[in-house]
Amino acid sequence: MKVFAKVSRGRQKGEIVTPHRHEDGTYVVSPTRFEKDYVYVPTLEAFVSEIRKGLKGRMSSHIVKGPRLFSPSSIHIEC
Template identity: 80%
Template structure:
């Protein structure tokens, strides 16, 4: 499975990002940008499923400073 998005604005515009894996090995989806609303999921399959249900996903890359929250319409999921 491949999950990607492109940064749309700012200095890293055009940079390709993938789901951000946190130190505990989980990925984060959320209905809002607030940490209190974060939902941690264990796998990329769960991440993709939640994105398809309309939640946003935290994504990053080595070139992008810190993970960012991307809306479902900006995320491409290839199975």
């Protein structure tokens, strides 16, 4: 499964990002940008499931270091 988004503004405009994986192996989805609302999911499949339910996903890359929150409409999922 391939999950990605493209940065649409700022210095990294056009860069491809993928779901940000934390040191403990989890991914983050959230209804808002606030940390108190973060939902940690254990797998990429769970991440995709939550994105399809309408939650936003935190994504990054080796160039875009700080994870950013992307809306479901900006996230591309290829099976």
